[in-house]
Amino acid sequence: MSVRVRGIYTTALTRLLSDAGIDVVQASGPIEARFDADFAVERAGAAVETTGDRQGVGVSGDRETVERVVDELRELGRDTLAWADPLPVRAVYAGEVTETLSSGAVVDCGDGEGFLPYSNSDERVETGDRVRVQVVEGTAPWTDGRAVLDTDIAVRGDLLTLVRGGSTSTTAAGPAMLDVIAADPREGWGVSWEAASDDAGFDAIADALAAANERAAAIDDALAGAGDPESVAPHAYYDGGATTWVWFGRESRFALDEQRRAVTTTMAGHHRVKAGSNSASAAVDYVEALCEDPGSDDETDFPFAVTAQQFGPQSGDTLTLGHGKPDGRLITLGRADVQSVEDGGTVTVERTMSAGGEYDGLGVPKEAGDVAETKLKEGRWWYPTVYRDSEGRSKGTYVNICTPVEIFPDTARYVDLHVDVLKHADGRVERVDDDELDAAVDAGHVPEDLADRARSVAAAVASALGD
The missing domain is CATH 2.40.50.140 (Nucleic acid-binding proteins)
Incomplete structure (x- = not known):
């Protein structure tokens, strides 16, 4: 059983898969030097390649090999999600x-x-x-x-x-x-x-x-x-054969950092920064080439403030919400204006709403002049959006429960976990869409441990909003 690995996750995945007993073949020169080893040049049973947007990898090849590789990748973290392609490569x-x-x-x-x-x-x-x-x-x-x-x-x-x-x-x-x-x-x-x-x-x-x-x-x-x-x-x-797409969440990227750190110099948040943009990826390579010890291996030491200052977002920028769904789809929730960026990783954005329809779950009409204020915090499993009318009066708060938020230069990414918590204008707190989360678990889109985390977060948020 053998694989060919390419892209920004190559070093980490080479170690992970090799330790799992899967032969890595056709390794590049830098990888052979990094591992101080010779890798066979022979047919690969599957190819593992970073996606164009750097958010994950595609695994394609012989079905047995693909399934084995994906099983190993799923173990990286609760927020590693995978979807089989209905049109596999080679079909x-x-x-x-x-x-x-x-x-x-x-x-x-x-x-x-x-x-x-x-x-x-x-x-x-x-x-x-x-x-x-x-x-x-x-x-x-x-x-x-x-x-x-x-x-x-x-x-x-x-x-x-x-x-x-x-x-x-x-x-x-x-x-x-x-x-x-x-x-x-x-x-x-x-x-x-x-x-x-x-x-x-x-x-x-x-x-x-x-x-x-x-x-x-x-x-x-x-x-x-x-x-x-x-x-x-x-x-x-x-x-x-088979093709499967694997999306790495924030926890998974830090787990990949640990794999890479066992082989070579790796800064805190290495894969998290590299996933943001090509320029950020190049900057990571530069820092690690200069410094033998470029920072702690503690996830909490991820340099969000410096990363945002150098690559964005900053106040005055615009940011989209990359609203992933558990079935693999991505819905872009439009562009919002960045109001502030705090060193601790909180980014506040605002959208001016158009009239027509109602706010989902809140049951109140959308009116011209309404403003939606969203506070996104790097690494948090939820984020709130407060809707206000043109006079600044609250029309309700919608709290989305999701995989840990990652705030990239022009997009905040996460996967929605269905269950949400609402706080109505009258103070009433309501938890919704547990049935959709249950259905996603039954469909195999959300692992049970991830669903348990979503339910726990929803319960804590509901309790806090009700106090």
């Missing part, structure tokens, strides 16, 4: 084009929608066309993107790629490599070599080709007699 579908856009087409694959760039199809596609496609790139559920599709059916690997109906590479290395390893690609498939194969041993390449041929055979078997896209779309021909 093959018969899909129907439902919409054409400027750069590609939206394809209904039955299990979900994918995006087929025009450059990934040899023929022009139009709405209503039915095509055979393969998922080549997934997208995390908390983003607005769609999985990327390709009409080439292939077994794409780190060392080599087999293409159904393709031709074998005619470069000097192509036929020569096959002669050396005394093996051939499956009939009807062409092979090309990836850059990592330059550093791989012949046995590793032979093993990779054998594994690729097995997957190619499985695809051929799945397509044989299954019907062409015109007759069966939307339809799943081949599941390809």
